[in-house]
Amino acid sequence: MASTIVAFELGGREVEVMVKPMTTLQSALRDQLGFTATKEGCRQGGCGSCTVLVNDEPMLSCLLPVEDVAGQRVTTLESLTPTQGLHPLQQAFLDANAFQCGYCTPGMTMLAQALLDHNPAPDRGDITQALTGNICRCTGYGPIVRAIEVAAQAMHAGEEGQPR
Amino acid sequence: MARLRGTGIAAVNYPTGMNLGGDPSQALIHATTSGSFVVSLSATDLGQGLKTVIGQIAAETLGVEFGEIVIDTADTDTGPHDMGTFASRATHRVGNAVIAAATEARQALLEVAAEELEAAVDDLEGDGHGNLLVKGVPTRSVRIAEIASMAQFKYGRTIAGRGAYMKPKSLVDPETGAMDPDSTEAHACTVAEVEVDTETGVVTVLSIRSAYEVGRQVNPALVQGQIAGGAWMGMSHALYETTAPYYPAVDHSPRDFSEYLMPGPLEMPEIECVVLEMPSSNGPYGVKGIGEMTANSPIPAIANAIYHATGVRFDDLPITPEKILRGLDAKRSGPS
Amino acid sequence: MSPDLNVVGNSVGRSDGIGHVTGRTRYTADRSFPGMLHLKMVRSPLHHARIRGIDLSAAERVPGFVRALTARDVPHNCYTILGLIGVEPEEEFVLAEDRVRFKGEAIVAIVAETEAAALEAVSKVQLDLEELPAVFDVEEALEPGAPIVTHWGNNTFMFEGHPCRRVRLGDVEQAFQQADYIVEGVYNTSPIEHAPLETTGCIAVPEANGRYTVYTNTQALYFSLDNTAIILQVPGSQLHFVGGTVGGGFGGKVDVIVEPIATLAAMKTNRPVRYTYSRAEEMQVSSTRSAWRIYVKDGVTRDGHIIARKVTSYADSGAYSRQTPYALTKHAANAAGPYAIPNVAIDAYCVYTNRQPTSAMRGFGVTMASFALEVQMDKIAEKVGADPWTIRFINAYHDGDMKPHRKLVEDATLIETMQAAATRVGHELPDVFRSMTSAPRDAGHDGGRS
Numbered sequence: 041m042a043s044t045i046v047a048f049e050l051g052g053r054e055v056e057v058m059v060k061p062m063t064t065l066q067s068a069l070r071d072q073l074g075f076t077a078t079k080e081g082c083r084q085g086g087c088g089s090c091t092v093l094v095n096d097e098p099m100l101s102c103l104l105p106v107e108d109v110a111g112q113r114v115t116t117l118e119s120l121t122p123t124q125g126l127h128p129l130q131q132a133f134l135d136a137n138a139f140q141c142g143y144c145t146p147g148m149t150m151l152a153q154a155l156l157d158h159n160p161a162p163d164r165g166d167i168t169q170a171l172t173g174n175i176c177r178c179t180g181y182g183p184i185v186r187a188i189e190v191a192a193q194a195m196h197a198g199e200e201g202q203p204r
Numbered sequence: 205m206a207r208l209r210g211t212g213i214a215a216v217n218y219p220t221g222m223n224l225g226g227d228p229s230q231a232l233i234h235a236t237t238s239g240s241f242v243v244s245l246s247a248t249d250l251g252q253g254l255k256t257v258i259g260q261i262a263a264e265t266l267g268v269e270f271g272e273i274v275i276d277t278a279d280t281d282t283g284p285h286d287m288g289t290f291a292s293r294a295t296h297r298v299g300n301a302v303i304a305a306a307t308e309a310r311q312a313l314l315e316v317a318a319e320e321l322e323a324a325v326d327d328l329e330g331d332g333h334g335n336l337l338v339k340g341v342p343t344r345s346v347r348i349a350e351i352a353s354m355a356q357f358k359y360g361r362t363i364a365g366r367g368a369y370m371k372p373k374s375l376v377d378p379e380t381g382a383m384d385p386d387s388t389e390a391h392a393c394t395v396a397e398v399e400v401d402t403e404t405g406v407v408t409v410l411s412i413r414s415a416y417e418v419g420r421q422v423n424p425a426l427v428q429g430q431i432a433g434g435a436w437m438g439m440s441h442a443l444y445e446t447t448a449p450y451y452p453a454v455d456h457s458p459r460d461f462s463e464y465l466m467p468g469p470l471e472m473p474e475i476e477c478v479v480l481e482m483p484s485s486n487g488p489y490g491v492k493g494i495g496e497m498t499a500n501s502p503i504p505a506i507a508n509a510i511y512h513a514t515g516v517r518f519d520d521l522p523i524t525p526e527k528i529l530r531g532l533d534a535k536r537s538g539p540s
Numbered sequence: 541m542s543p544d545l546n547v548v549g550n551s552v553g554r555s556d557g558i559g560h561v562t563g564r565t566r567y568t569a570d571r572s573f574p575g576m577l578h579l580k581m582v583r584s585p586l587h588h589a590r591i592r593g594i595d596l597s598a599a600e601r602v603p604g605f606v607r608a609l610t611a612r613d614v615p616h617n618c619y620t621i622l623g624l625i626g627v628e629p630e631e632e633f634v635l636a637e638d639r640v641r642f643k644g645e646a647i648v649a650i651v652a653e654t655e656a657a658a659l660e661a662v663s664k665v666q667l668d669l670e671e672l673p674a675v676f677d678v679e680e681a682l683e684p685g686a687p688i689v690t691h692w693g694n695n696t697f698m699f700e701g702h703p704c705r706r707v708r709l710g711d712v713e714q715a716f717q718q719a720d721y722i723v724e725g726v727y728n729t730s731p732i733e734h735a736p737l738e739t740t741g742c743i744a745v746p747e748a749n750g751r752y753t754v755y756t757n758t759q760a761l762y763f764s765l766d767n768t769a770i771i772l773q774v775p776g777s778q779l780h781f782v783g784g785t786v787g788g789g790f791g792g793k794v795d796v797i798v799e800p801i802a803t804l805a806a807m808k809t810n811r812p813v814r815y816t817y818s819r820a821e822e823m824q825v826s827s828t829r830s831a832w833r834i835y836v837k838d839g840v841t842r843d844g845h846i847i848a849r850k851v852t853s854y855a856d857s858g859a860y861s862r863q864t865p866y867a868l869t870k871h872a873a874n875a876a877g878p879y880a881i882p883n884v885a886i887d888a889y890c891v892y893t894n895r896q897p898t899s900a901m902r903g904f905g906v907t908m909a910s911f912a913l914e915v916q917m918d919k920i921a922e923k924v925g926a927d928p929w930t931i932r933f934i935n936a937y938h939d940g941d942m943k944p945h946r947k948l949v950e951d952a953t954l955i956e957t958m959q960a961a962a963t964r965v966g967h968e969l970p971d972v973f974r975s976m977t978s979a980p981r982d983a984g985h986d987g988g989r990s
């Protein structure tokens with residue numbers, strides 16, 4: 041089948057990929073664009089390690105045909121990372137050791153970003169509920185939940201212009 | 205129908221190192237011109253933080269700051285032999301090899317410093333923060349970084365060290381099983397609290413509280429990480445995980461995470477621990493090993509808590525809601 | 541933290557932490573090379589079968605097909621991973637020869653330009669298989685007349701002439717006679733998948749100097765390199781293994797399954813070759829933790845002292861033993877638990893069945909022993925009318941006690957951890973246990989240890 045060119049916004053940049061039908065966003069990001077922060081854990085929508093944001097909504101990029109994001113805004117962990125230093129979520133994950141092998145971290149971070157976009161002051165129940173689709177085999181989730189709590193406080197304080 | 209609560213305990217030992225020994229690890233260390241030290245290994249970091257704790261052990265032995273250590277590992281062209289990361293061996297084996305390499309490198313460093321300071325090697329000591337001092341003469345000191353640079357450009361010497369560690373292989377007497385299997389043993393005791401829903405058979409783990417004795421903790425935060433992650437894995441093994449739910453039947457074999465069950469963040473209990481340190485005689489700075497054992501004691505503690513709650517023994521893992529309901533039915537219908 | 545230490549004992553931040561939180565850490569799966577081919581495996585659909593024929597003709601016509609590899613292409617096709625530490629016999633086939641012993645066993649490797657082409661070619665390979673009777677239970681496999689899984693004629697791994705790893709101390713049968721109570725239990729555990737988030741995989745790359753660089757997520761680089769050299773019959777100097785960051789291991793990545801065949805494919809095609817398990821392969825083909833069946837029989841005195849313990853354990857190694865014989869010895873060394881028991885008999889069997897092979901997993905050989913023994917301890921407590929803490933304190937080993945394998949206990953701290961746990965949960969221990977230590981018994985009740 042013929043390939044088509046799909047254009048979308050990735051981290052503020054216009055990108056184009058030439059893809060066969062049913063190529064996933066995950067594959068376009070990793071195999072064509074070299075954006076490997078988006079992980080590949082199951083390609084079945086079962087682990088969440090490929091989570092990216094499409095127009096600020098968390099999506100499993102392994103199940104999403106890249107044609108579906110034509111003209112849309114895609115955010116991956118690469119574009120969350122500031123030029124200098126770390127995003128508050130990244131800093132909180134680092135401080136809380138909210139990872140061991142690190143393979144689930146990009147998906148967890150994107151999911152947390154989506155949560156905080158919608159709910160800047162989540163309680164513990166909101167956070168655990170939000171994380172249920174993503175698997176971590178190492179940490180037991182506790183450090184991840186704590187990191188998101190800390191990041192939420194830091195981001196909230198930052199928005200109100202208060203010192204962290 | 206009711207929600208029944210119960211508490212269970214378990215106490216365990218866990219051996220450090222490849223069983224029977226014979227599992228070498230090696231390390232090479234050299235100083236750069238700027239006074240950082242490159243530690244070359246072929247040991248692999250699985251996410252437990254091996255590179256970090258090995259860097260700490262190297263920094264401690266060399267007497268420099270942690271930030272001065274570069275861990276270069278997992279390349280067979282540059283790293284000397286290592287048996288691998290398994291059997292709770294890496295911190296113990298690689299750590300001991302690194303201490304040996306760092307001790308040799310430090311001796312080379314002291315020899316250059318002695319020449320530069322016009323003092324005897326034995327009269328030098330480190331402050332643990334990157335300086336060498338002449339004992340009793342605080343004014344005569346020099347930065348290790350300066351010595352490293354001078355070694356190369358003024359004296360034309362290497363600051364380097366080699367290290368290896370191996371527990372010699374023990375043979376097993378095939379009749380009696382007499383053997384020397386391990387280097388040291390860590391211990392743990394876990395108390396688990398559960399609630400069993402007799403309507404659904406679902407077991408909710410309320411808390412997993414443990415005491416661990418792990419020799420020396422090189423990095424307490426990473427030890428806590430192992431304990432928390434292991435408690436989750438133990439709970440998962442006890443109640444959820446199987447690739448053969450009806451062993452020995454071979455059907456219902458899972459293909460993906462929708463068919464292979466593990467607890468998620470909503471199921472997580474309260475996890476607490478206290479860590480005791482009673483240094484081992486042969487581990488680096490008294491290390492034992494914490495990597496594997498953390499999933500062990502939670503499993504029987506949960507099983508015992510379920511018995512305490514229900515009065516029914518479940519001796520087959522995982523203890524699924526189906527088994528709970530069948531067990532409760534049998535208790536109700538059978539002679540007690 | 542000890543006052544004489546500066547760095548050891550500090551919770552310094554992880555040196556790889558920034559890489560992990562920014563997604564810059566490079567896992568094997570994140571690498572790609574120009575001209576890279578993809579390897580996918582034709583696998584047995586049956587649990588046990590004789591291979592009568594393999595027809596590759598339709599697969600070879602799939603656009604993008606590059607080549608197929610069968611057992612004949614593998615220089616040293618029958619190997620055993622623990623051969624490196626002297627374990628015999630060689631037993632596992634890199635690619636199946638005349639027989640498949642488990643559902644999912646590798647038969648033909650297909651190398652193609654794309655993953656999709658490789659999968660399509662895999663689906664076109666025609667296998668002519670004659671199904672054989674299969675055995676799936678550790679004890680059924682030991683019965684006379686059971687289907688034989690191995691190529692040497694019985695279903696147990698042989699430990700220096702014995703069908704099990706034996707440990708003997710004292711005389712259990714005599715002690716059972718003297719015991720006031722006999723407490724028996726049988727414990728079954730399930731096979732468990734490691735489920736690392738990054739599946740097992742590697743990429744083998746031909747280099748300009750005639751060597752091969754293999755990027756792999758193995759837990760043991762030299763184990764993989766040395767076994768690959770044996771299987772491919774090439775000098776180790778021709779191989780360069782690079783790893784270092786593993787997206788979850790838990791023991792499953794100590795096996796050497798993907799590297800030899802990917803490297804062979806790179807040699808045959810002179811192109812980089814990627815071989816990575818799908819999630820379904822990781823669950824259904826890669827090693828699991830063994831299923832165990834553990835029988836425990838304890839002789840106990842009226843006051844709760846265990847005077848005899850007999851343990852008979854069966855680990856289901858599946859079709860190939862991989863690291864499992866090692867686990868049985870480790871299991872036997874620990875199957876009496878952290879307790880001082882004067883009479884012990886342990887028989888630990890490594891049993892072959894037609895299941896997915898099993899291998900190392902976190903707590904290898906000990907995790908399931910701990911489950912069986914610690915449930916057993918509670919049963920003993922109930923039998924003698926003691927509480928679960930008491931039964932453990934009075935039987936706990938001390939430094940200087942002799943273990944069943946005849947090594948004297950050192951670094952014992954079971955008693956101290958139980959005291960700390962009791963304190964943590966607010967359980968009040970009697971004075972006699974609060975003041976107990978793991979010090980050698982002849983050092984006095986509470987002496988010897990500060």
